[in-house]
Amino acid sequence: MEPESRPRLVTKAMLKHDKVRDADLLLLPERVVELNASGSAILRLCDGDRTVREIVEVLEEQFGATGLTDDVLAFLRDARDQGWVVVA
Numbered sequence: 001m002e003p004e005s006r007p008r009l010v011t012k013a014m015l016k017h018d019k020v021r022d023a024d025l026l027l028l029p030e031r032v033v034e035l036n037a038s039g040s041a042i043l044r045l046c047d048g049d050r051t052v053r054e055i056v057e058v059l060e061e062q063f064g065a066t067g068l069t070d071d072v073l074a075f076l077r078d079a080r081d082q083g084w085v086v087v088a
Contacts (some may be wrong), residue, residue, distance in 0.1 A: 001052065001077045003069065006088040008048030013084055015043060026084060033084075042075055048088030052076060 001007065009015070014027045015035075024040035026033040035043065041062065045055045056069050079085045 001073055001080055001087065003053040003056075003073070004051050005076075006048050006051055007046040007055075007076055007080070007085045008088045009043065009046055010083060010086055015040070028084070038071075039075060042072055043079070043084070046076075046085050 010028075012029055016025050016027055017023070018025050021034070024035045024037075026035055026043065038059075041059060042055065045058055050058075052073060053069075056072050059072065060066055060068050076085060080087075
């Protein structure tokens with residue numbers, strides 16, 4: 001995963017907000033992952049069109065932060081290793 005990569009959720013994955021738990025969930029076959037706010041924000045932007053660099057720009061604006069590239073890349077590499085995202 002590099003700054004110019006275009007990640008997207010795997011076809012079998014779906015993001016959903018659970019109103020009962022008030023939590024964002026990543027639904028996969030036979031598996032449910034409860035996401036924290038930052039993980040959810042990152043994965044919601046993984047549409048296969050945006051580059052990692054563009055995702056970081058949106059997140060930095062959304063959260064009023066800077067220097068998120070390394071954290072976002074680390075999360076996306078882990079998400080890829082877990083089978084949640086692929087590079088489009």
